[in-house]
Amino acid sequence: MIALVYINDGLFLGADKALVDSKKHACLEHWECCYIGDVTDFLGMKVNKSASRITIDQKAYLKTVLERFDMHNAKIAPTPILSGYVPQENKGAVDPVCRQKFQSVIKSLLYLMLRTHPDIAFAVIKISQFLANPSQDHLEKAMYIMHYLMGTQNYHVVYDGSLNEGLIAYTDSDWAGDPIKC
Secondary structure, eight states: OOEEEEETTEEEOOHHHOOOOOOHHHHHSSSOOOOOOOOOOOOEEEEEEOEEEEEEOOOHHHHHHHHTTTTTTTTOOOOSSOOOOOOOOSSSOOOHHHHHHHHHHHHHHHHHHHHHHGGGGGHHHHHHHSSSSOOHHHHHHHHHHHHHHHHHTOOOOOETTTTOOOOOOOOOOOGGGOOOOO
């Protein structure tokens, strides 16, 4: 059984329904809270369930982010970052306007990446190394990630219990080849 609790939101999951119900009721008795039914939204994520499959997405949040940064009609990019892109450290003076916008974009991208868009993880982490003093190029590459997200608005994370395969993940990061040591 898994219990996810964040401030005043809680989610109880498990294969043994009796155990889940027992723990949920124990929580309800111990703390002042209420049960509002099966989960449909949790921490800004839309949750859809079927017999053995759960999908989660952040379509509404992604739409808000794209609109906030005037990217709702942007051209779609095929990848989160350009192949072979090697960011260069900005050794010039800090541009406070560029830094504020860059940090705001990265914050929104991190929120998506950590919840429902692991596909942008490498690109976001790579470009977020420059939060203290981003260049215009860094900001453009962060916005490029938004172009990619335009084409992935209908993507969602799928947990399919019928496959009985467990968690499957792939990575192709190259931290050893990173020329900038932050």
